[in-house]
Amino acid sequence: MTEECTETELTHQQPHQRPRFRNYKRWWRVSLYIFLALGGQSAATLLGRLYYDSGGNSKWMATFVQTAGFPVLLPLFLYFPTTHDNSSNMSNDNFSETKPKLYTLVFLYIVFGLIVTANDLMYSYGLLYLPLTTYSLIGATQLVFNAVFSYFLNAQKFTAFIVNSIVLLSISVSLLAINGESNDPMGHSSKEKHMYMFGFISTLVASATFALHHCLVQVAFEKVIKRQTFSVILDMQLYPSLVASCCCVVGMFASGEWKSLDREIREYEDGKVSYVMVLFWTAVTWQISCIGLFGLIFEVSSLFSIVIDTMELPIVPFLAAIFFHDKINAMKVMAFVLALWGFLSYVYQQYQDDKKAKADTNTSDDDDNFVGGLRLQGVEEMKELQTNCL
Template identity: 45%
Template sequence: MSHAQEVQLQIRGTPEPEFGHGENGGGSKAADRRRSEGRGIRWWLLVIVDMLIVLCGQTIATLLGRLYYNSGGNSKWMATITQSGGSPLIAVILLLTPPESSDTGPQPPASKMVPIYLGIGVLLGFDNLMYSYALLYLPVSTFALVAATQLGFNSITSRLINKQRFTALIANSVVVLTFSATLLGVGSSDDGTSTDLPKGKYTLGFILTLSASAVFALILSLFELTFQKVVRTRTFRWVLRVQLCTNLVASTVSVCGLFASGEWRTIPGEMAAFKDGRARYVATLVGTAVSWQAMSVASLRLITRVSSLFANVTGTVSLPLVPVFAVILFGDKMTGIKAVAMLMAVWGFLSYVYQHYLDGRRAAMGKEGAACAARGGAEVILHA
């Protein structure tokens, strides 16, 4: 009888294996277990769907943004508005989405969420403006390649803000992507493509793209930190709510800039002079806005499901697609420097993917080892 009691006490005292950071960024073992068990086929299918939406949304939005400029559009603030102006669509989806059980629990106070919405929204508004100028001053293929440096910036912000582990492979990704962008920066600005681009603005476009990439990387890490430390739940309704509020603030910044700059006066003339008429003008802006919103929601879902770095890596996958479509649609020339830079950027992306694969294997082996140790401890007591 005493042996049986000893066995029972020993089994109860055996520590449970830990499965990572938990649902709320460092929560209970029960939350860790639920998250680990939830990563089945359905979880991966949802992640893959979000990745495809990010991939398609970012590619289409970038190409439509270049089409807006190529077809006669010239308002940088209007191009900025399209990057966040589709937020009313999010409000419709939010109203139609039924609340989940987690939505009825304790809610973060408005005193914390409002400053977050304002801060991230203002950052997002000015980041969108920098991207609008950069897309005007650079060929779309060069813009896409330089914008890929946001993965390198995000590796740094994820380490500093989200405590992301910084390995040799991730460091390799940062160095390769940075060197890839530098190749484009020191290359000739006259590559014979997109002849309607403003003359003498290549360097400014390059600097603006790098700056916007760094700010966007910071925004992604702040989103992840918000869900980890403040929201503490990762339901679809909360993803939509955070996306809606931050984009409304960004849209307000853009609309204020449109009126303060006086560009609103040029919109009727720009619409009338747009290639193929007003209908195409409206369709281009609406298509751009919808594409950016789809990409942003899917990216935020990836942040809550995995990490901001994973979401950024997914956006980098569109890197080879944009230059290819730019060659087909806009006549951009795929120069040798661009080809080498694209291959190096893909190499940097694959370095991170391989690191993610190694982390997954290490976590799985850790779970198996902890489980075996627990079983072995129980068997030793039983034999005794």
């Protein structure tokens, strides 16, 4: 009888242990993606600023390096299989094994490549004409835009904390617009009012485009690609990056900026080797960041990836003050505090959602255990009845 009970207990315990173990593995991956996104984004932004401060002036080159590092992904692309992997369990249950048509994927990657090109170019203008503190704070509005796009494209629900986050971040950006004065110590043209406003508008539009792009990527993962393997993350980064890099090369030649690259290299303050290394590591760190962000979209949602990307907000300005001696006036401090408050408001909403999800899961488990207990009781009663009959 003891052996039968032990076997029955193990049979009922295993189904509850396996999902929990898989959930731990999943959040290990999520933690890794968070680290890649934050580390890559912070390093890439600082290196992009270093490129401009040391004498770089090509907007198309700064845009090109944001996508041109995709060859570093080729070893991963060759290592990870492209077939469906049930053991990875990397995505939601909504995904299926249906393979999309080749022309659908080609069209999808071309469209995303064009969006990335326009987005990176606008970010390049913003990084050139704005001090890094202002650039980072305006970039935080991508959370606001993503919340709106997620509502329409990803069925995201608004709550009081999300609305509070949107309002606070909007006020923060308004304060930066009113401030309207650059504190760039390097003497860039961002000191001129029209250049500052152009950089402001470019960064704001780029934030909206960035948010829209992430929402569309989530739609593509769920509705078009429908595969549960790490290779789909690599595909989403590699092929659009290839398209975007080709567009940047065309733009560089069409604008005539390629003619000034030789002089730019010779006049670069830190030398030719430093020029190449800055561009190289900028390209690599952008790829690291994008893998992290796309991984978060794949594992959780586009809104969660934007939240993690916004965590760069309290990191980069302090790093900029250390490495580039950016000045932060009272208006920017107030904008920073409001933006941070808005960010924490959204994080608290995520905490509430996770808490509710766990409570629902526990309730479901309790119901399953209750039903299992009734079944065991019924089996025991049946055995006892058979014994009495004999």
